[in-house]
Amino acid sequence: MAVSKEDADGLVAAARKLTVDGPPDECAAVAKACNHAMDAGAPLSITRPTVELLAACRARIPQDDKWQADLLGLESEAWHHRYRRTGADEDLRRATAAIDAACALTGPGHRSHHRLRAQQALIHSLRPGSGAAPLDVLREAVEARDPDPRNHAVNMLNLAGQLNLRYLATRDFSALDEAIGLAERALALDDRTDDEDYSWRLLWAGQLHVQKGHDTRKAPILKKGVELLQKAVTHLPPGHSFLPGLLNQLGAAMHAHSRLSGPGDAARSELTVAVHMMRAALRMTDPTVPDYPTFASNLAMALAGLSKETGDTSLLDEAIATAEKGSRAAAASPTARDAETLTPVTGLLRSMRDQDDPAAVQALSTVFDGSHRLDAVLAGQLGAGLAARAGDWETAARLTLRAVELLPHAASEALSVEDREKGLSTIATSLARDACALVLRTGGSADRALQTLETARATLVGQALARRGDADLDPVRALAPHLAERMRELRTDLARVEDAPYGPAADRRHRLTDAVHEVTRRIRAVPGLEDYLRAPGAEVLRRRAGTVPVVTLNVSDHRCDALVLRAGEETGVVPLSGLVLHDVTENVRRFTTAMTELTRWPAAPGPTEAKKHQQVVWEVLAWLWESVAEPVLRALDIPAAPRDGRLPSRLRWSATGPLTLLPLHAAGLPDVPGACVTDRVVSSYTPTLRLLGDASSPAAGTGRREGHLVVPVPRSSLMPHRPLEGAGQEAAHVASTVPGARPLPEEAVSALAVRAGLRGARGVHFACHGQSDARHPSRSRLVLRDETLTVTDLMTERLDGLELAVLSACGTAYAGERLPDEVLHLTSAFRAAGARHVVGTLWETGDRSAAEFTKAFYASLGALPYDGARDTADDRVAAAVHRAVLQVRAWQSSPRAWAPFVHVG
Numbered sequence: 001m002a003v004s005k006e007d008a009d010g011l012v013a014a015a016r017k018l019t020v021d022g023p024p025d026e027c028a029a030v031a032k033a034c035n036h037a038m039d040a041g042a043p044l045s046i047t048r049p050t051v052e053l054l055a056a057c058r059a060r061i062p063q064d065d066k067w068q069a070d071l072l073g074l075e076s077e078a079w080h081h082r083y084r085r086t087g088a089d090e091d092l093r094r095a096t097a098a099i100d101a102a103c104a105l106t107g108p109g110h111r112s113h114h115r116l117r118a119q120q121a122l123i124h125s126l127r128p129g130s131g132a133a134p135l136d137v138l139r140e141a142v143e144a145r146d147p148d149p150r151n152h153a154v155n156m157l158n159l160a161g162q163l164n165l166r167y168l169a170t171r172d173f174s175a176l177d178e179a180i181g182l183a184e185r186a187l188a189l190d191d192r193t194d195d196e197d198y199s200w201r202l203l204w205a206g207q208l209h210v211q212k213g214h215d216t217r218k219a220p221i222l223k224k225g226v227e228l229l230q231k232a233v234t235h236l237p238p239g240h241s242f243l244p245g246l247l248n249q250l251g252a253a254m255h256a257h258s259r260l261s262g263p264g265d266a267a268r269s270e271l272t273v274a275v276h277m278m279r280a281a282l283r284m285t286d287p288t289v290p291d292y293p294t295f296a297s298n299l300a301m302a303l304a305g306l307s308k309e310t311g312d313t314s315l316l317d318e319a320i321a322t323a324e325k326g327s328r329a330a331a332a333s334p335t336a337r338d339a340e341t342l343t344p345v346t347g348l349l350r351s352m353r354d355q356d357d358p359a360a361v362q363a364l365s366t367v368f369d370g371s372h373r374l375d376a377v378l379a380g381q382l383g384a385g386l387a388a389r390a391g392d393w394e395t396a397a398r399l400t401l402r403a404v405e406l407l408p409h410a411a412s413e414a415l416s417v418e419d420r421e422k423g424l425s426t427i428a429t430s431l432a433r434d435a436c437a438l439v440l441r442t443g444g445s446a447d448r449a450l451q452t453l454e455t456a457r458a459t460l461v462g463q464a465l466a467r468r469g470d471a472d473l474d475p476v477r478a479l480a481p482h483l484a485e486r487m488r489e490l491r492t493d494l495a496r497v498e499d500a501p502y503g504p505a506a507d508r509r510h511r512l513t514d515a516v517h518e519v520t521r522r523i524r525a526v527p528g529l530e531d532y533l534r535a536p537g538a539e540v541l542r543r544r545a546g547t548v549p550v551v552t553l554n555v556s557d558h559r560c561d562a563l564v565l566r567a568g569e570e571t572g573v574v575p576l577s578g579l580v581l582h583d584v585t586e587n588v589r590r591f592t593t594a595m596t597e598l599t600r601w602p603a604a605p606g607p608t609e610a611k612k613h614q615q616v617v618w619e620v621l622a623w624l625w626e627s628v629a630e631p632v633l634r635a636l637d638i639p640a641a642p643r644d645g646r647l648p649s650r651l652r653w654s655a656t657g658p659l660t661l662l663p664l665h666a667a668g669l670p671d672v673p674g675a676c677v678t679d680r681v682v683s684s685y686t687p688t689l690r691l692l693g694d695a696s697s698p699a700a701g702t703g704r705r706e707g708h709l710v711v712p713v714p715r716s717s718l719m720p721h722r723p724l725e726g727a728g729q730e731a732a733h734v735a736s737t738v739p740g741a742r743p744l745p746e747e748a749v750s751a752l753a754v755r756a757g758l759r760g761a762r763g764v765h766f767a768c769h770g771q772s773d774a775r776h777p778s779r780s781r782l783v784l785r786d787e788t789l790t791v792t793d794l795m796t797e798r799l800d801g802l803e804l805a806v807l808s809a810c811g812t813a814y815a816g817e818r819l820p821d822e823v824l825h826l827t828s829a830f831r832a833a834g835a836r837h838v839v840g841t842l843w844e845t846g847d848r849s850a851a852e853f854t855k856a857f858y859a860s861l862g863a864l865p866y867d868g869a870r871d872t873a874d875d876r877v878a879a880a881v882h883r884a885v886l887q888v889r890a891w892q893s894s895p896r897a898w899a900p901f902v903h904v905g
Contacts, residue, residue: 004239007037007042007239008037008042008043008046011030011033011034011037011042011046012034012045012046012049014030014033015030015031015034015049015050015052015053016049016053018030018053018057019049019052019053019056019057020056021060022053022057024057024061024065024067024070024071025067027053027054027056027057027071028057028067028070028071028074030053031050031053031054031071031074031075031078032074032077034046034049034050034078035050035074035077035078035081036241036242037241038050038078038081038082038085039081039084039241040241040242040244040245040289041241041285041286041288041289042241044082044085044086047078047079047081047082050074050075050078051075051078051079054071054072054074054075054078055075057071058071058072066110066111066112068102068105069102069103069105069106069110069112069116070102070112070116072098072099072101072102072105073098073099073102073112073115073116073119075098076094076095076096076098076099076102076119076123077095077119078095079091079092079094079095079098080092080095080123083095083126083335084290084335085288085289085290085333085335086334086335087334087335092123092126092127095123096123096124096127099116099119099120099123100120102116102119102120103116103117103120111146111147111148111151112151113144114140114141114144114146114151114155115141115146115151115154115155117137117140117141118134118137118138118141118155118158118159119158120137121134121136121137121138122134122138122158122162134162135159135162135163135166135507136504136507138155138158138159138162139159139503139504139507141155141158141159142155142156142159142182149189150197152186152189153186153187153189153201154186154197156182156183156185156186156189157182157183157186157200157201157204159179159182160178160179160180160182160183160186160204160208161179161204163175163176163178163179163182164176164179164208164211166510167179167211170412170414170415170510171215171415171419171422171423172412172414172415172416172419172506172510173212173215173216173415173416173418173419173422174416174419174501174502174506175502175506176208176211176212176215177212177502178502178503179208180205180208180209180212183201183204183205183208184205186201186204186205187201187202187205198232198235199232199233199235199236199240199242199246200232200242202228202229202231202232202235203228203229203232203242203245203246203249205225205228206225206226206227206228206229206231206232206249206250206253207225207229207249207253208225209221209222209224209225209228210222210225210226210229210249210252210253210256211225212225213225213256213257213260214256215422216422217260219257219260219261222253222256222257222260223257225253226250226253226254226257229246229249229250229253230250232246232250233246233247233250243281243284244280244281244282244284244285244291244295245281245291245295247277247278247280247281247284248277248278248281248282248291248294248295248298248299250274250277251273251274251275251276251277251278251281251298251299251302252274252278252298252302253274254270254271254273254274254277255271255274255275255278255298255301255302255305257270258270258271258274258305259305263309267309268306268309268310271302271305271306271309272306274302275299275302275303275306278295278298278299278302279299281295281299282295282296282299282322287325287328287329287332287333288329288332288333290333290335290336290337291337292326292329292330292333292336293326293327293329293330293333293336293337293339293341293342294337294341295326296322296323296325296326296327296329296342297323297326297341297342297345299319299322300319300320300322300323300326300345300346300349301319301345303315303316303318303319303322304316304319304348304349304352307319308352313353316349316352316353317353319349320346320349320350320353323342323345323346323349324346326342327339327342327343327346330342341375343379344375344378344379344382347359347360347379347382347383348360348382351382351386355386355389356389356390358390360383360386376403376406377403377406377407377427377431378426378427380399380400380402380403380406381399381400381403381427381431381434383395383399384396384397384399384400384403384434384438387399388438388557388558393438393441393442394442396438396558397435397438397439397441397442397444400431400434400435400438401435401438401439401452403427403431403435404431404432404435404452404455404456407427407431407455407456407459411423411424411459411460411463412513413463413494413513413516414509414510414512414513414514416501417460417778417791417792417795418776418778418779420459420460421460421776421777421778421819421822421824424459424460424819424822425818425819429819429820429821430556430557430657430821431456431821432452432453432455432456432457432656432821433453433457433554433555433556433656433657433821434556434557434558435452435453435456436449436450436452436453436554436556436561436563437449437554437556437557437558437559437560437561438558439452440559440561440573441558441559445570445571446563446570446571446572446573447537447538447570447571449554449561449563449571449573450538450541450552450563450565450571450689451535451536451537451538453552453554453563453656454535454536454541454688454689454690455534455535456821457656457688457821457822457823458687458688458690458821458822458823458824458828459822460778460795460822460824461687461688461690461691461795461822461823461824461828461831461832462535462688462690464795464829464832464833465690465691465832466533472532472533473487473488475528475529475532476523476526476529476532479526479527479528479529480522480523480526480529483519483522483523483526486519487516487519487520487523490512490515490516490519491516493508493512494509494512494513494516497509497512498796520532520533535690536689536690538565538571541565541689541692542565542566542567542568542569542571543567544689544692544693545565545566545567545652545689545692546567547567548650548651548652548684548874549564549565549566549636549651549652550564550565550566550652550653550654550686550689550692551563551564551565551632551636551651551652551653551654552564552565552654552655552656552689553576553628553632553653553654553655553656553659553664554656554657555579555581555584555656555657555658555659556581556657557581559575560575560576560579560580560581560584561573561574561575561576562574562576562628562631562632562635564632564635564636565689572635574631574632574635576627576628576631578626578627578631579627579628581657581658583623583627584657584658584659585658587620587623587624587662588658588659588661588662588817590616590619590620591616591617591620591661591662592661592817593616594613594614594616594617594620595613595617595843595896597609597610597613598610598613598614598617598896599843599844599896601722601844614894614896617894617895617896618670618895620662621663621666621667621668621670621895622667622668622669622670624662624664624667625667625668625669625675625676625677628659628664628667629664629667629668629677630667630675633677633680633681636651638651638680638681640674640680641674641679641680647682647879647882647883648679648680648681648682648882649681649682650681650682650683650684650875650878650879651681651682651683651684652683652684652685652686653665653683653684653685653686654685654686654687654688654689655685656820656821657820657821658817658820660687660815660820660821660823661814661815661816661817661820661842663842663895663899663900663902664677664683664685665677665678665681665683665885665899665902666678666895666898666899678882678885678886678889682875682878682879682882683878683882683902683903684878684881684903684904684905685813685902685903685904686904686905687815687823687825687827687828687831687904688823688828691828691831691832693836693905704760704801705760705761705762705801705802705803706740706760706761706762707740707741707742707760707761707762707763708734708738708739708740708741708742708761708762708763708764708765708804709742709743709744709754709757709758709761709763709764709765710731710734710735710738710741710742710743710744710764710765710767711731711744711749711754711757711764711765711766711767711768711784712727712728712730712731712732712743712744712746712749712767712768713727713746713749713766713767713768713769713783713784713785714726714727714728714746714767715746715785716768716769716783716784716785716786717785717786718783718786718787718788719769719783722769724767724768724769724847725847726767726847726848726850726851727767727768727808727847728746728767729851730767730808730850730851730854731743731765731767733851733854733855733858734765734767734854734858737858737859737862738763738765738858740762740763742757742761744757746785747785749784749785750784750785750786750787751784751787751788751789751793754784754789755789755793755797758797758799758802759797759798759799761802762801762802762803762804763802763803763804763805763806764802764804764805764806765806765808765854766782766805766806766807766808766809767808767809767850767854768782768783768784768808768809769782769783769809769810770782770783770807770809770810770811770812770826770841771783771788771810771811772810772811772812772814772815772816772825772826773816774814774815774816774817774818775816775818777791777815777816777818777819777822777824777825778790778791778792778795778824779791779792780811780812780814780824780825780826781826782807782809782812782826783809791824791825791826791829794826794829794830794832794833795829795832795833796833797833797834798833798834799830799833799834799835800834801834802830802833802834802835802836803835803836803837803873804835804836804837804838804839804877805827805830805835805837805838805839806838806839806854806857807826807827807830807838807839807840807841808839808841808845808850808853808854809826809841810841810843810844810845811825811841811842811843811844812825812826812827812840812841813825813826813827813828813840813841813842813902813904814841814842814843815828825840826840827839827840827902827904828904831904831905836874836905837874837877837878837903837904837905838903838904838905839857839877839881839901839902839903839904840901840902840904841900841901841902842899842900842902843896843900844900845897845900845901846897849888849892849897849898849900852887852888852891853884853885853887853888853898853901854884856883856884856887856888857880857881857883857884858880860879860880860883860884861876861877861880874905877903877905878903878905881901881902881903882903884901885898885899885901886898888901
């Protein structure tokens with residue numbers, strides 16, 4: 001036990017002695033020590049003498065004495081610490097009554113006014129259904145700048161603690177960064193090393209740095225956290241009640257740091273020391289202490305890591321036993337913290353010892369009500385993987401589908417797009433594809449498999465679509481007009497604070513997002529609106545697809561298939577039996593490496609190297625033809641290219657996983673005439689089926705738009721060493737040949753001017769540099785004269801009625817390998833913002849190729865017949881891209897030159 005019986009008895013004796021005639025300052029000091037002891041596991045019986053001491057002291061001093069409020073605050077802390085151990089409503093009621101009485105005695109001039117109000121807000125937030133929001137009060141306390149540095153530091157750390165809770169619940173990195181800043185300011189403000197709370201301030205700063213370093217995998221940040229925690233241990237008085245918690249925190253931090261350090265003697269030594277400290281911390285802690293399950297979980301994972309490093313299997317057995325001990329303690333304690341984490345930890349440890357252990361799958365099957373949905377999704381995926389390995393496909397499907405349900409909640413719109421990307425990159429790498437494959441594997445319909453896939457992929461695009469306009473509210477207005485109006489109001493308010501990184505505006509964004517989720521829940525409870533904002537069903541998708549088949553290529557470890565969506569038919573399945581995920585991944589690696597070398601600037605490869613890389617490209621395209629394209633075209637009864645000069649039939653491709661990085665339209669055999677997708681069909685792409693527009697209806701806002709905006713950027717201050725001499729000529733050609741062209745002068749190409757122009761044009765042509773960011777797709781950008789236009793910028797625009805966007809820039813349809821199923825790039829951003837057709841590129845294009853494609857595209861577009869119908873207009877754009885690609889191919893047979901150009905729409 002962290003607080004020995006002798007120490008607890010000593011505190012009780014001191015309290016009883018001071019109860020008789022102790023002065024307020026001494027009574028407060030002893031009561032504070034008793035509260036610390038209670039938090040560290042002292043017997044619950046210590047509460048009563050603490051409260052009696054405070055009541056007796058209050059009775060001896062005048063009612064208007066400023067100590068009255070402070071003593072009531074300490075009484076509230078006593079009941080609060082007891083409540084954290086018992087979970088009893090009566091203890092919380094007493095804590096609430098005491099802090100309310102304390103605050104009633106204070107005013108703005110009282111020395112403890114803001115501190116006690118902050119404490120009041122924190123305690124009220126514990127009441128079920130209170131809806132209390134302590135952050136506003138805590139911010140007020142910090143902004144008041146208490147003249148006592150110690151109180152001001154406490155206020156900052158209280159706010160940091162609440163921001164850290166927000167981060168743990170949502171993975172809002174801006175909240176974590178703000179918390180770190182507050183903890184560092186508190187440490188600098190009150191740096192007295194002889195203060196017993198100095199270690200507490202070091203602990204807060206240290207654990208926040210550790211949290212960020214661990215979650216971002218940045219060793220220097222994590223190392224700083226370890227050093228702060230080590231310093232906290234050295235300054236802690238011997239036998240202090242903080243010691244077990246501090247040792248456990250330091251051990252867990254050292255474990256995390258050792259994992260980032262890589263294999264080696266130094267990392268192994270650091271982990272050995274960490275395990276030693278964490279064992280000591282657990283031995284010193286009574287199982288009834290709320291933190292015991294956390295200590296057990298941290299130690300269990302460290303033991304497993306040390307077992308892996310040393311090969312000592314007895315350490316893994318100890319890890320499992322430790323986790324199970326923590327689970328038993330959690331089951332016996334109504335207020336145990338992090339109790340839900342021990343179940344997946346136990347399952348993970350069991351699977352490390354025996355991947356066929358049925359208890360591991362069972363453990364990982366029961367964690368979906370955990371405190372953080374990201375953890376629940378990860379555990380469900382792990383359990384599904386173990387079940388699939390054992391051949392239990394039903395369990396694997398059930399766990400994966402449950403994880404899919406939680407996915408939208410794990411990427412809350414209260415977060416920045418980049419924070420959502422970080423979260424999704426840890427859980428969504430294969431979830432959508434695996435869920436789709438498991439539905440088919442367990443006998444589910446293709447319709448259900450397709451809807452499952454759409455539910456779990458392109459989460460960020462789906463969120464942008466939901467925010468883009470109020471068209472989704474039309475059915476709500478008919479059945480529940482008050483809810484439609486409430487949702488409209490919330491969206492308007494949310495738009496005002498969606499870019500706020502931190503502070504009160506960020507707090508408001510979180511509250512508004514919670515309100516949006518609640519209104520969404522209420523809308524779905526209305527009969528007839530059950531599917532509001534859910535991924536569209538197969539019938540809706542078939543209607544949107546119109547006469548053009550859509551082929552979704554799903555690749556998973558469990559199976560690979562092409563799902564064919566056609567109007568008036570059930571969704572078809574074409575099993576791709578010759579395709580395995582490992583081969584897909586390897587061929588994508590080969591292709592992207594070769595294409596990167598072929599397009600490298602300024603040091604282009606020599607002829608011999610270029611020929612070698614070109615050969616790799618042809619090999620991958622041949623593999624893509626044999627494994628994917630040819631089986632699909634055969635199943636669709638598209639055996640050969642038209643021989644009478646007519647355009648081939650049109651087909652939409654929707655790839656998943658690594659396949660999103662390959663040019664499906666270029667798949668083919670280089671030495672076999674007609675054995676190429678480009679010869680057989682007119683190819684279009686759709687990143688997600690949610691982006692399929694209704695082919696029979698005109699785009700919203702068309703009547704208010706006119707002209708074709710032309711944006712030339714031959715030179716940019718952001719890329720001064722890479723001028724695009726052909727960009728000016730290309731833009732001039734577009735301006736002179738396209739009816740209604742409205743070119744921006746080169747010197748006027750600012751982000752403000754471009755965004756203003758986009759809001760009124762029917763079409764736009766960019767001739768500029770494009771930069772894709774594979775790690776953070778939301779940062780991918782069009783490079784303007786002195787600024788950029790990013791994916792995030794575009795996804796906040798409302799471009800309904802923009803008929804055509806031609807992005808003659810590099811890599812505008814490239815999403816990168818980190819989040820392939822999010823298909824987040826510049827072309828999908830334009831589509832999500834409302835553009836009906838987008839022409840983009842898969843990799844870096846040469847100046848000449850871009851110019852040749854542009855000339856051929858607009859010439860073909862103007863030459864093709866148009867009868868005014870919506871579907872005819874759609875076919876014209878796709879056909880113009882197709883013809884332009886053929887013309888570039890006739891000029892230059894290398895896929896590097898002609899294959900990057902794609903139509904998305």
